[in-house]
Amino acid sequence: MTTSLSSQQPIRAKENNSNYDVFSSTLKSPLIGEKEIIVARSYSRRERFNSYAASSYDYWDAKLIGMYFRQSPYESKLWIGNKFLFMPYYEAANTVNEVLGSARNQYLMTTRFNNPSTLRLYNHGFGYNDAVLLARFWNNGRRVTPYQIMQSKYRIDQTLARGNEEYINRSLELAKRLYSY
Incomplete structure (x- = not known):
């Protein structure tokens, strides 16, 4: 008579060792006998x-x-x-x-251009003054309109979402040096 592993009913595993690093258990099966297995490692x-x-x-x-x-x-x-x-x-x-x-x-x-409350990344990390400075920087130092400030908020948000925080930070740093009084 041959017995396959799939036809075996293993005895319910009992927790053997549950210290901080390793959770191990002992499985008992008529086919393979008693084996200790590592179920998972947990990290702090x-x-x-x-x-x-x-x-x-x-x-x-x-x-x-x-x-x-x-x-x-x-x-x-x-x-x-x-x-x-x-x-x-x-x-x-x-x-x-x-x-x-x-x-x-x-x-x-x-996100919606005409709805600033949807610009959650901009709203979380930047303020109105940042948007004004960057709008001025991106418009070559010219005086900016409310529409251009809104464009700046949207651009900040979209650039952060695409993973280019460094570009925003460098641009803001340059804008502060050029246009802060």
């Missing part, structure tokens, strides 16, 4: 955050992923860090980039 918040910090993702990426998953940017940072701890680097980067792409698309579909 600090380890996950440090993994996020070592990645190339920034606050605005975490903010977008947080809006996508309806969680805080901090929880998104931990999610990103967790991917890099559990997966090979390129697999983790592909997973995060795929989610980030979906999050960006969803965000960009919800």
Whole structure:
């Protein structure tokens, strides 16, 4: 009589060791006998955050992923860090980039030029004076109209959503040097 693994009814696994690092369990089966398996490794918040910090993702990426998953940017940072701890680097980067792409698309579909309350990234990190300075900078120092200020708010928001915070920060730094009194 031959017995296959699929026909075996393993005895319910019992938690053997649940320390901070590893959750392991012992499985008993008539076919394979008693085997200890590692079910999962858990990482601390600090380890996950440090993994996020070592990645190339920034606050605005975490903010977008947080809006996508309806969680805080901090929880998104931990999610990103967790991917890099559990997966090979390129697999983790592909997973995060795929989610980030979906999050960006969803965000960009919800923003409206004529509705400043939809510009959540701009509203979270920048103020009216920043928009005025950048509008002036992007219009070669000329006096700006309310329409151009609104364009500036929208451009800031869309640029952040596309992951180019450095461009906004450099432009704002130059604008402050040129046009602040």
